[in-house]
Amino acid sequence: MKNTILFVDDELINLFVLEKRFETDYNVLTAESAEDALKVVEENKSSLNAIISDLRMPGMDGLEFINQVKPNILDIPCFLLTGYDFTDQINDAIKSSKIHYLFKKPFDYIEIDTKLKEVL
Amino acid sequence: MVAIKYLNREQGFYLFLMMSAYVSTLVFGTYYYMADLPKLYIPTYGAFILFSLYGLLSFLSQIGLVTLFRLSITTALLAFFNQVYYTGGVLSSGLLEFVIPPLLAFFYRPIIDRYFFMALSGISLVAMFILTSLGFTTNLLPKALSVQHGILCAAFVFTIVSIYTFLFRNALVIKNKKIGDSMKELQDTTHKLIQSEKMASLGMLSAGVAHEINNPLNFIKGGIEILEDGLNEENELKFEAAPSIHVIKEGLSRATVIVNSLNHFSRHTDSMDEKCNLNEILNNSLVMLQPKLKYKGEVVKELTQNIPVITGNEGKLHQAFLNILSNAEQAIGKNGTVTVKSKQIKDKVVVEIIDDGEGINKENLKKISDPFFTTKPVGKGTGLGLAITYKIIEEHNGKITVTSKPGKGTKFTISFLSK
Numbered sequence: 378m379k380n381t382i383l384f385v386d387d388e389l390i391n392l393f394v395l396e397k398r399f400e401t402d403y404n405v406l407t408a409e410s411a412e413d414a415l416k417v418v419e420e421n422k423s424s425l426n427a428i429i430s431d432l433r434m435p436g437m438d439g440l441e442f443i444n445q446v447k448p449n450i451l452d453i454p455c456f457l458l459t460g461y462d463f464t465d466q467i468n469d470a471i472k473s474s475k476i477h478y479l480f481k482k483p484f485d486y487i488e489i490d491t492k493l494k495e496v497l
Numbered sequence: 498m499v500a501i502k503y504l505n506r507e508q509g510f511y512l513f514l515m516m517s518a519y520v521s522t523l524v525f526g527t528y529y530y531m532a533d534l535p536k537l538y539i540p541t542y543g544a545f546i547l548f549s550l551y552g553l554l555s556f557l558s559q560i561g562l563v564t565l566f567r568l569s570i571t572t573a574l575l576a577f578f579n580q581v582y583y584t585g586g587v588l589s590s591g592l593l594e595f596v597i598p599p600l601l602a603f604f605y606r607p608i609i610d611r612y613f614f615m616a617l618s619g620i621s622l623v624a625m626f627i628l629t630s631l632g633f634t635t636n637l638l639p640k641a642l643s644v645q646h647g648i649l650c651a652a653f654v655f656t657i658v659s660i661y662t663f664l665f666r667n668a669l670v671i672k673n674k675k676i677g678d679s680m681k682e683l684q685d686t687t688h689k690l691i692q693s694e695k696m697a698s699l700g701m702l703s704a705g706v707a708h709e710i711n712n713p714l715n716f717i718k719g720g721i722e723i724l725e726d727g728l729n730e731e732n733e734l735k736f737e738a739a740p741s742i743h744v745i746k747e748g749l750s751r752a753t754v755i756v757n758s759l760n761h762f763s764r765h766t767d768s769m770d771e772k773c774n775l776n777e778i779l780n781n782s783l784v785m786l787q788p789k790l791k792y793k794g795e796v797v798k799e800l801t802q803n804i805p806v807i808t809g810n811e812g813k814l815h816q817a818f819l820n821i822l823s824n825a826e827q828a829i830g831k832n833g834t835v836t837v838k839s840k841q842i843k844d845k846v847v848v849e850i851i852d853d854g855e856g857i858n859k860e861n862l863k864k865i866s867d868p869f870f871t872t873k874p875v876g877k878g879t880g881l882g883l884a885i886t887y888k889i890i891e892e893h894n895g896k897i898t899v900t901s902k903p904g905k906g907t908k909f910t911i912s913f914l915s916k
Binding site for chain 2: 388390391401462463464465468482483484486
């Protein structure tokens with residue numbers, strides 16, 4: 378049985394390549410914004426295993442989104458995938474174990490796959 | 498002359514006036530005394546006594562310089578009038594002395610006095626004409642002394658006029674130079690401020706730009722990996738495409754290194770508890786300077802693997818080392834060498850950055866950590882780079898020492914305690 382992961386990114390191309398790259402090993406869900414992602418999370422509460430979100434997005438950003446999801450809606454491992462480096466906010470989020478890990482763009486499939494396998 | 502430097506213009510002027518008054522009254526008085534001309538030497542000595550009194554007053558009382566100046570000029574005018582009157586009126590060789598009071602008045606500030614004394618001098622001259630033409634004036638000088646007296650008077654006038662003209666000119670020149678200097682300083686500082694503002698906004702922007710570049714890099718990486726996956730079943734095609742895929746991946750990894758280095762320089766955190774690997778920091782800084790260094794000289798890296806990490810702020814340390822390395826890059830000429838070393842000496846981690854460039858002279862070496870000190874032309878350097886570097890190293894309880902020889906090169910040694 379494949380694990381289900383949700384990718385959140387405001388760039389459609391990012392979602393496309395992530396979906397294509399991960400679809401052989403995972404069930405991939407995508408959302409173009411944090412607001413859409415919240416709906417996806419609600420609809421897939423029972424099957425969703427992990428979330429990987431971009432940090433900077435128009436409207437709600439990645440950290441806010443994860444704060445809303447975890448632990449109130451769903452308590453699953455959450456990751457950030459961002460072009461930015463660590464900030465104090467991210468460090469705090471990692472310390473309070475809201476964020477499991479920060480992946481940097483451009484993504485490394487093996488790195489993400491390894492980290493996901495560790496927690497799933 | 499030395500004393501004048503430390504006096505203001507009016508004080509210097511007055512000092513000179515009094516000096517020349519003492520000397521000239523004494524010289525003229527003695528000359529007339531030796532010629533046995535009481536009608537000349539008594540007033541001249543009298544003038545000397547009056548001048549001495551004024552000199553004493555300027556020390557003992559609160560009388561302002563302006564008042565003393567007025568008294569002195571009036572006294573001088575009276576003494577001249579007496580001298581000219583008894584040495585032949587308008588035909589006297591001392592007649593030119595009437596130039597002196599207006600000259601003094603002209604160079605003196607308060608404007609009303611200036612014209613008053615010019616007028617007074619003019620009136621004296623006219624009066625002397627009238628008195629001479631009416632036959633009141635006499636020439637007490639013996640015939641044998643007339644040439645000698647003429648030379649003395651001419652020398653006196655010449656000396657006074659040249660001294661005061663020189664003094665006045667100098668005062669003006671110094672003043673103009675001072676104004677020019679402060680204007681230039683102001684312009685330089687303005688340029689530097691604009692420059693540092695520019696650098697600050699560039700720093701702010703670079704974080705956003707790095708992020709934006711990472712997104713397209715993400716597309717490319719994802720895309721190429723998907724393609725590669727798809728080719729797995731097509732062995733022949735995969736073999737043919739392999740070189741192209743390799744090239745794309747190589748480009749991708751280079752771009753990633755550059756963007757990630759850029760990211761390190763625009764970090765926003767203020768925390769001082771990050772684990773910082775100095776070798777990584779030096780490598781990142783060298784990546785940033787690569788575009789400049791590549792065509793200019795050589796970088797020799799002697800980094801000791803596995804040196805202890807230090808605790809601090811990674812972003813700030815990146816900035817500090819980039820500043821030193823970038824100075825080294827700017828110092829070297831064509832085919833120069835920048836050597837970067839890292840090592841552990843007992844409980845210390847030491848970084849050495851050595852260039853074989855133009856070097857820094859002794860005098861400038863003392864000033865390199867001063868904010869806004871730069872030897873670069875206006876608009877090229879802000880003079881803030883090393884000042885910031887020193888501050889950052891200090892914040893990390895580090896020590897920074899610089900040795901330099903003009904023409905030979907410069908060596909920066911930065912050491913931190915490893916815990």
